[in-house]
Amino acid sequence: MRARPPRELAELPYAHRLTPFIGRIEREGTYDWLHFDGCVFEDVDGGSSGFTESAFSGVTFTRGRYRRAQFDDVWLHTVRVVGADLAETTWMDSECDEVVLAGTEISGSRMNRVTFHNCKFDSVNTRLAKLRNVSFVDCLLRDVDFGGATLINVTFPGSTLDRAHFDNVKLTNVDLRKAAGLSIASGLESLKGATISTCQLLDMAPALAQALGLTVKDD
Template sequence: MPKRARNARDLDQLPYAHRLVAFDGELDREGDHEFAHFDGDVFTDLDGGGSAFTSSAFSAVTFTAGRYRRARFDDVWLHSVRVVGTDFAESAWMDAEFTACVLAGIEAFGTGMRRVAFHNCKFDSVNLRQTKLREVSFVDCLLRDVDLAGATLTDATFPGSTLERIRLDNATLTRVDLRGAAAVDIASGVAALSGATIDHAQLLDLAPALAQHLGLTVKDQ
């Protein structure tokens, strides 16, 4: 079985928690935010492209629409954050932790993520085409209609997560462990699973899609 990601942390467990300062202002293009605590803020249709967020926390924040292309997030913590219809394309995430977050209708193609953990999060219609995900874990999450076409996934795990109608066309999977996922439903690109590890029960669930990909006709006498 895959190794589960470490348990989600509370705000006061962050090593930089004592240095956080409440954010009071607006997000601007190419802004630099360090040790900022965004608490209950609502950001609607803003342009924060190229901004940097370092050792910062987001509590119950809402992002609606808006553009944050090429923004950088390093060592950030997000809890109960809601992101709807927002553009995070080509952003970079390292050492980030998401807990109980909702991400819907997001453009995040070309994004890079390394050492990122998602706990109890919901993804709905998220565009992750051409992303590079390395050491990313999805723990007890729901991923519905997520597009990973052309993406590169390395050392990714999905313990307890449900994958529905996932697109993997031309994706590259290396040491991706799907064992322990509650459900694995691939809408297209099933051939990309050649770089993944699954269990026997998942193999049975995926058998129809694999047979269709191979051109097999399955008939009972």
């Protein structure tokens, strides 16, 4: 089943409660019912902060440390995250639309009921992350490292995985059939628990045979 289309700001159930964010993000801060609009955060330490029922639009995060921050029912639109540390963060019931993550650390993070629409992931470290009920819709995932991660009920409709790493992943009900492109750089032998199409299997056959140590010879 395809994920629902991305919502607009006014469609959020808490939109009427939002107030403009003024000030700065601080470590262990609490941020509820806020609209972060056009903000630029550079080298900010927002570790262990909590964001609940808040919206981010046109926001840029450059570097900065947000380790162990919590994002509960948040909405992100046209947000850029470059070189930031989001390791061990927790994401619940959240939606990201046209978000760009480049050189970003989200290793050890936990995501449940999160949808990414039209997002771009470039050299993102998601090692040891735990993703449950997550959808990547029409996204580009380039050089994304899922090494050692756990993925449960994860789908990739319309998305392109380019040189993805799946070393030692644990997959349960992961559906890759509707991915627009599937290029796996490493970890083919760890894809147990994933569902792929016949065409994808044929495309991957040479690399899969090599990963499994199979020799294919025709007389």
